[in-house]
Amino acid sequence: MxxxxxxxxxxxxxxxxxxxxxxxxxxxxxxxxxxxxxxxxxxxxxxxxxxxxxxxxxxxxxxxxxxxxxxxxxxxxxxxxxxxxxxxxxxxxxxxxxxxxxxxxxxxxxxxxxxxxxxxxxxxxxxxxxxxxxxxxxxxxxxxxxxxxxxxxxxxxxxxxxxxxxxxxxxxxxxxxxxxxxxxxxxxxxxxxxxxxxxxxxxxxxxxxxxxxSVTGAVFLSAFTTKTAVYVLARGFPGTEILIYLGAIMAVYGVIYAVLENNMRRLLAYHIVSQVGFMVCAIGIGTQMAINGATAHAFAHILYKGLLFMAAGSIIYMTGKRKLSEMGGLYKTMPLTFIFFTIGAFAIAAVPLTSGFISKSISLSAAGASHNTFAWLMLTLASTGTFLSIALKIGYYAFFGKDKGLPAKDPPLNMLLGMAIPAFFCVFMGFYPQYLYRLLPFDVPYYPYTLDHVVWSAELLLLTALGFWAFITIAKPKPYISVDTDWFYRLGGRVFLCFAHRVVLAIDEVVTNLWKTVFLKLLKNIANVSWGLDVSIVDGAVNGVANFVIGLGKRMRRLQTGHLQHYAIATLVGIVILLNLIYFLR
Amino acid sequence: MNLENWFGDPKKIRIYKYIFVIAVIFFIAVDIIFVDPHHVYFPWDNYPGFNAIFGLVGSSVVIIISKLVISKFVSKKENYYDR
Structure with a gap:
């Protein structure tokens, strides 16, 4: 203390x-x-x-x-x-x-x-x-x-x-x-x-x-809730095997939805899911290197994701548009926003010399070192999808593509300065990873800039760009929304009401009619029959039992004469019968 | 700041495409000639160019699965929840 x-x-x-x-x-x-x-x-x-x-x-x-x-x-x-x-x-x-x-x-x-x-x-x-x-x-x-x-x-x-x-x-x-x-x-x-x-x-x-x-609210939201969860998981549940699989699935799940998405900030939100998947997976692996990877990734992620939400927020703030299908050609009118966005997008895609490269690599190496093929393949697939849907998709359709001629300019100075801080760190950490590595919880040396590593990343990213180019007509954002598991609590209630209205009501009606026409009549008949039975049989039985008891009482009374000699004879006869019985049964 | 000098000129765009192709060839060549992996974690670490193929196939698969398969089940009109 x-x-x-x-x-x-x-x-x-x-x-x-x-x-x-x-x-x-x-x-x-x-x-x-x-x-x-x-x-x-x-x-x-x-x-x-x-x-x-x-x-x-x-x-x-x-x-x-x-x-x-x-x-x-x-x-x-x-x-x-x-x-x-x-x-x-x-x-x-x-x-x-x-x-x-x-x-x-x-x-x-x-x-x-x-x-x-x-x-x-x-x-x-x-x-x-x-x-x-x-x-x-x-x-x-x-x-x-x-x-x-x-x-x-x-x-x-x-x-x-x-x-x-x-x-x-x-x-x-x-x-x-x-x-x-x-x-x-x-x-x-x-x-x-x-x-x-x-x-x-x-x-x-x-x-x-x-x-x-709100424009600013989304920037705050992108940072804290999920990363606090990453912290408590890293603290309480490192090495929990199920997290490997949940994280790996989550990383690809977010990417698949992000590729579908048309709303720019919703696309970025799906990438929070995907990126947190990397961290959850690393926590599941649970080695010292993996925990270092998860925390380094959380650190870098907060900065570049905040930057991306700021860039998206700037576009919404200046143009009022949220959907990619309504944007295009913004690099001419919002050049600084475009540059900041590109830094953030390259960082999240783990382009060498950015913070994403030096942080995400640790998790991937940890997956490799634990020989977890599934985790490695899923995370690498998510990496290509990240570059694809953020840098290429948003980059192309918001800032290039068909110029929609939106009247826009770069946002006010404070917003630009707000973007400059994380943008600076995205690049700075890419060049000087040791400043981040020094803060990591475990003392595991790691060198991100090896030849194989840089060359493999470059190949992966360049050919991902080629894949995007090849399928650019399919990848074009379309004005649709995608339903997710929130369907169950958004429309589940409505479906329940519909069910109540159509099915339960119909069943209720059938049951009521059945009750009126069949059961009530049947019940009446049963009541009549039971009344008749009551009068003739039940009452008769009760009366009969009563009469029998009275008769029995009368006869029993005659046995009780009150004379002592009668009782003495009866006792004697009883003893003789008893002795005879004992003699015979012997 | 004006970026149109950089991205607005079709001639420059063509130059960027050449740079892109050269970069791809360069990195695959370096992979084949110089890269001697530190750790061989997975069998494919021994095959130069694996990451290039993974990037091409992976991104294509993600686009196709997402846009052509998953969208069949989850894509709805924008007023889906407001009806």
């Missing part, structure tokens, strides 16, 4: 409350940018250890577990928050800023939580602050999506809580550490985590909600 610890998450959460009182204008903007900066400085000055540990209602509460893993996520969360606030500093509504401040604050709180109770509290804070960022999309679709979003996250919270309660009852400890075996409690906790990580089939909330959020 050495060194000072000021909780960086609470700096942002408590600081958020004061946002409305700060005078409008420069002071407020400065204050908003200062909070994530203060949180960053607080993390910078931390030393590893356990802080803010207290007893609460008989449970050991640890609000500050500081080690390499939590520090790495703390750095990237505060950095992403700062860049996102710079991008969205022009937003007028205080409520938007407050929600956007509490949300990363809660994510940071979850990361530094050392026990389940603290984790759960921040987990719920995260869900219920982020929903406002969707509501600020300010239309009926956004409200409906926000409602579904909060339902899914309430469900994930309840599942997590159920798991925690069973765990605490069994073990008596709130401590959140590596979970060894999968029993009921840890399985429920795992399900709670993977809903937030958007693992299919529990992933549809993400591409449903994120594209409806």
């Amino acid at each position: 050495t060194g000072s610890f000021i909780h960086p998450g609470l700096i942002m959460i408590i600081g958020a409350v004061l946002i409305p009182v700060i005078p409008k204008g420069t002071a407020k903007k400065a204050y908003i940018l200062l909070l994530p900066l203060l949180a960053f400085i607080s993390i910078l000055s931390m030393t590893e250890g356990t802080y803010w540990a207290t007893e609460f209602l008989g449970a050991e509460i640890v609000m500050g577990r500081v080690d390499k893993l939590s520090i790495l996520f703390g750095y990237i969360f505060t950095l992403a928050a700062f860049a996102s606030f710079l991008f969205g500093i022009h937003v007028k509504e205080d409520g938007h800023h407050i929600a956007a401040m509490i949300y990363p604050g809660a994510a940071i709180g979850s990361v530094f939580a050392g026990d389940y109770l603290t984790l759960l509290v921040f987990w719920e804070f995260m869900a219920f602050s982020s929903v406002f960022l969707i509501l600020y999309g300010k239309n009926a679709k956004a409200s409906a999506a926000a409602y579904r979003y909060v339902l899914v996250h309430a469900f994930s919270g309840i599942v997590l809580m159920a798991g925690i309660i069973i765990h605490v009852t069994n073990t008596g400890s709130f401590a959140f550490n590596h979970v060894g075996v999968l029993d009921l409690a840890s399985s429920l906790i795992l399900i709670g985590f993977i809903i937030n990580a958007a693992v299919p089939p529990l992933s549809a909330w993400l591409p449903d909600a994120y594209p409806e959020a």
